[in-house]
Amino acid sequence: MALSRRDAMKFTGLAAVTVAASSGYAKGNEGGAKAASQSILLSPAPIPAAKGPRVVIVGAGPSGLTIAKYVKKANPKVDVVLMDKRSVFMSGFISNLVATGVLPLDFITHDFLEGARNGNYTFLQATAHEIDRTSKTVYTNEGIVKYDVLVLAPGIDYDYSKWTKGDIELETALRTKFPGAFIAGSETLTLKSKIENMEGGVFVQTVPGGNYRCLPGPYERSCLIADYMKRNKIKGKVVILDENPNITIKADGFHSAFEKLYKDYITYMPSTTITSIDPNKQKIVTELGEEIDFTDAALYSRVRGNKLLEIAGVAKDSVFNKGEANIDPFTYQVIGDKNVFCTGDVRPMGFSKSGNTANTEGKIVANNIVKYLAGTELSQKTWTSPLTVCYSAVAGDPMRAISVHAEYAYDETKKSFGFANAGTMEKWDGADGLAGGKGLVEWGKGLYRDFFN
Structure with a gap:
């Protein structure tokens, strides 16, 4: 009997399982290996039986x-x-x-x-x-x-389609060499290694359009990399290529930090559409024909x-x-x-x-x-509204941070949600900024406690 698409996916969904099962069989017994892999995939997972819904x-x-x-x-x-x-x-x-x-x-x-x-x-x-x-x-x-x-x-x-137009080799090169580092894990470690081994040059940080993960994240990272360069006397520059016409959130705080703290270290380029990226030559071309050569990068594509x-x-x-x-x-x-x-x-x-x-x-x-x-x-x-409380560091030593606090409300006319009762703290250069730095750390600890304790 022919397998349906759904049945085929059940049986062959993970090649790793099939390989693991096959490793115990001699050549010529592929049928036995397949049966073993199907048995694993279709048996109950090793967890206790449910004692309630x-x-x-x-x-x-x-x-x-x-x-x-x-x-x-x-x-x-x-x-x-x-x-x-x-x-x-x-x-x-x-x-x-x-x-x-x-x-x-x-x-x-x-x-x-x-x-x-x-x-x-x-x-x-x-x-x-x-x-x-x-x-x-x-x-x-x-x-x-x-x-x-x-x-x-x-x-x-990540959705690389605007950059790669379906070129899988290009997408793989971008994911491997210059990951966006907004999916925590290996990408985080790669970014950490890049920064620790930085000797100078141009570091490109892209900012996608749309509702991407952590709206202030690319701007915060740019500040912290510039702060790292400044503290370690590294001759370099962070170039921010932003699809958006302006910083998407906490704009006053970030613009102020760019100007007052990192004027010699950050170049901000809003409304920038990338038309091509060459990961080997390390060159980006924009819609306006600008060519940007870079030493390293965190290329944050659009998300899905x-x-x-x-x-x-x-x-x-x-x-x-x-x-x-x-x-x-x-x-x-x-x-x-x-x-x-x-x-x-x-x-x-x-x-x-x-x-x-x-x-x-x-x-x-x-x-x-x-x-x-x-x-x-x-x-x-x-329905009740979720709450967004977000701290963003603009400097690491001493740590200074800005923040936003917002709820959401549904607009019946527009049939969409928008901010409600929103407020920001964007003064980073005084006691408020230092308090924000301490608040950021405690905010993080509070989330971890709520997840795991």
Whole structure:
């Protein structure tokens, strides 16, 4: 019998599993190896049987970690399984301070199992490669996991298409040599190594358009790299190529830092569209014909939601929005499937794609899930706003930071969300800036405590 596409993906979703199974078989017994790999993929994952309604969360970032903890906290009878392909948590927020040597690597590195122990939920290190929403089954490299409610919080991926036009070799070179470093982990370590080995020249930091992860992040990083150059007497310059017409958030604070602290170290180029990048010659050409030769770079492309949304069939239909979840913006439930919630960076609402926003949003979604399991119908009336509190360092020694605090409100006329009760603190050059630096560190510690303790 011919296999359907869905069945084929279940059986062949992860080549690594097949290779592992095949290694125990002699040549000529490929059929036995295939059967073994299928058995692994279609057997239950090695976790205890559910003792209540099971909530499965795919993605252990700030949103997923928060949901796992607070669903279990609100109703201990709910069985919660949090899965992630990584074995160790490393945060994107505060990573610029780690990359520039202001804070140690262990500040942003944490143990998933600590969260599971303290939150009394199950952590499964596994990669989800197929989701069957009809049978409520997640297929992973560790086997299958059944759910009553599924949460998809897989985070972002990069969208290099504007730069590469489908050239996979070029995309691979950009990802490998000049990663954007806004997906924490190896990219963070690569950026840290680049900065530590910096001897001078031009470092290019790009800023994408759209609602990308951590709106102030590229500007903060530019300040901290310039600060590193200044402190270590490195003859270099940070060139910021910004798709946007101006700094997207905390503009006064960053512009002031560029001018007063880093006039000789930062060149800011707004409204810059890149038309080509040569990773070998290390040359960028812009729409206006400007040629920028660079010594090193963090090339931050536009972002999109993780491709798991398309695999699960919950992405929006249009090409432009394919990386966003097709959900009710007030309940976070997938249109046509209320048993699936999507949250964090993949949600389509224009909230900040930041760790703190995902954390506060996660508590809202956890509350929604517990209500839904109890039979409550969710609607616009049950919606509450997430909160964005974000600190950005403009200097590392001494640490100085600016900040923003905002909620969101829905505009019925425009049919969209916008800031509400927003306020910023953008004075970095006095006591406020020093207090902001201390506040940044405590803000980070507070988020980690909420995830893992």
